[in-house]
Structures are given as C-alpha cells and as structure tokens.
Amino acid sequence: MTKKVTIGSYIKFSDSCKRDGLANYSEQGRFWDVHRSQADDVQKIYNQELEFQRLAQRIGNCSGILRFSQIDDDETGKKKLKLRLQEAHFCRVRHCPVCQWRRSLMWQARFYSALPAIIKEYPKARFLFLTLTVKNCHIEDLSDTLRIMNSGWQRLKDRKEFKSVLGWIRSTEVTKGKDGSAHPHFHILLMVPPSWFTHSYVKKSRWAELWAYCARLDYSPVVDIRTVKNCVPEASSGLTEGLKAAVAETLKYSVKPSDMIEGNNWFLQMTKQVHRKRFIASGGVLKNILRESQETNEDLIFADNLNEISDRSRIAFNWRQSEKCYRRFEQGDII
Numbered sequence: 001m002t003k004k005v006t007i008g009s010y011i012k013f014s015d016s017c018k019r020d021g022l023a024n025y026s027e028q029g030r031f032w033d034v035h036r037s038q039a040d041d042v043q044k045i046y047n048q049e050l051e052f053q054r055l056a057q058r059i060g061n062c063s064g065i066l067r068f069s070q071i072d073d074d075e076t077g078k079k080k081l082k083l084r085l086q087e088a089h090f091c092r093v094r095h096c097p098v099c100q101w102r103r104s105l106m107w108q109a110r111f112y113s114a115l116p117a118i119i120k121e122y123p124k125a126r127f128l129f130l131t132l133t134v135k136n137c138h139i140e141d142l143s144d145t146l147r148i149m150n151s152g153w154q155r156l157k158d159r160k161e162f163k164s165v166l167g168w169i170r171s172t173e174v175t176k177g178k179d180g181s182a183h184p185h186f187h188i189l190l191m192v193p194p195s196w197f198t199h200s201y202v203k204k205s206r207w208a209e210l211w212a213y214c215a216r217l218d219y220s221p222v223v224d225i226r227t228v229k230n231c232v233p234e235a236s237s238g239l240t241e242g243l244k245a246a247v248a249e250t251l252k253y254s255v256k257p258s259d260m261i262e263g264n265n266w267f268l269q270m271t272k273q274v275h276r277k278r279f280i281a282s283g284g285v286l287k288n289i290l291r292e293s294q295e296t297n298e299d300l301i302f303a304d305n306l307n308e309i310s311d312r313s314r315i316a317f318n319w320r321q322s323e324k325c326y327r328r329f330e331q332g333d334i335i
C-alpha cells in the first residue's frame, strides 16, 4: 500500500506534458508531478509570512531538475525500460511535500533492508499495528499536546504489558479537524514473539485504559490494535503484503499535503508548533534502523533505489510550474 494521492482533480496535463511528461516514462511520474505541484502551493503559503520566506525560497529550489538512468526491468525480465533517479537537489524542508514523500520512501527502504537480518534472528516474530489518539486540540495547543503524548508513551513502554515487545517503531501524524483543530496521533508497529498471543495478549479495551492512564487522560481515548496478517512472504526478505501495508502506514507522511494547502493559518501555526519535535522513534530490536537525524540529499535520491544500477543512458526532466508537470528536456534546451 503506497500513499494515496488524488491525481485527477489536482493536475490537468497540457498537451506537451501528455507527450513529453515524466508520467509518460514512469509510473512514479505522476507522484512527482503531484508532490512538486503541492510544493508550489506550500511555497506560496510560506511566502506570506516573513519568518517563513527562507523556507519558501528553499522549497522553490527543490527538485527542479530530475535526472534518471534508464535500466532494464529486472522484475519482469523484459526489455521494458525503467527509470532510476540519479540526480536531484532536495530542499529537505520538513513540510516540503516532495521531501516528505522521499523521506517516507527512505524510511520504508531502510526498514525493508534491515528486516531480513531481524527476521533471521527472530523467525517467528509477529507484528501488531497500534494507533493511539487523543481528543482534537486547538492548533495553538499542539506542541503541549504532543509533549503530553510523548510522556504518555514513555510511561506506556515501561509498563509490564510492554515487557515482551521485541521492538517498535512509532510515528506521529497530525491531521486537520473539520473545525480547524489538530488531531495528533501515534502509529506504532510492534514486533512481538508468538507467545504474545497466548501469554501476553493485551486487548483493545485494555490498550485504551493503559493509554489513558499513562497519558493522564480524563476520558477514554480512541485506540486501535490489529494483528498484521501474514500473507505470502516474499522470498528471503521476510516481507509480507500485510507487513508492507503496516510499514507504509506507519512510515507515511506526518502531515497530509491536502491539510497543508487547505488552511494557510493552520499550516503556518502547525509548522511553529512542531518545530524541532521528533516524529519518528524506535526501540528494542528495531532501534536505530531508521536513523532519523542522518539524512542526506543522496538518501532522498536513493529512497526507492537500494540496488546497484547500471548506467545505461541518462534522461532528464524539469519542473514546468505553469504546466504542473515534469517535462523531458534535451541538452541545449532553454528552460
């Protein structure tokens, strides 16, 4: 399960984009177009306030030119060409829609590359997907609410009910309430031994009690817990469709681009409220596999491209703001 992006309503391709657009060359092309288009919108919002103009400038310079290699498609064994990103400059602004997307892919790729060794050591491990929420808060109280949730999490993971958890990854997502409030919540992937289900099982109502107690909430919070279904494992990687979906959900964007763009003031206030707050944490045997603090331009390039590639031929595209698409250009073209 990859991130769903509303394509149709957002982008109407010009004829030249239909002919030479990146979407013509790669299935990922439409994701590039949508995210870069959303980045233009975020840039405009940041430009409205003096203190954010530096961020706007950086986003304006993000991923303007993309250079790809064309390679044979190994998965199908056919001669069909596939694009692999080779060069791009990323602004790495936290809420840049392009960089947020690449970061999510990078985290997923890091998780997937670490997984075989972990599964080798714990071949019978199972995964659970836990969601912890609190009541919506005023956007200006978001920072305090996140602090309360973080303290709650610290207490929760020290509980005896958590003792047999082998490892965990926790991400924070903030969505926008219809009334302009903020809805912060945690997505947590828990890795447990098979004995969890017979000896340590914690049912949903108990998770709600524990979360209320640990976060000092005076109401019963909405929580969700589900077992990640073991579907067909992919050879040697230990990955299953169910686990892939849970990982994608845990390590997706922290703020929906549509929420960023819909409410300018909400987005600007949210940016201030989450400044320097960590949105990814991990522990146990999954600790450090995401290495949040270390992120380079190269990490965002190779986010979905961990394999060695052969450099057959280069193909370049640049962002056409007015056309809302990446379009192919040749050396010597005036951009």
Ligand SMILES: [Zn+2]
Binding pocket: 059, 062, 063, 090, 091, 092, 093, 096, 097, 098, 099, 100
């Ligand atoms: Zn960016």
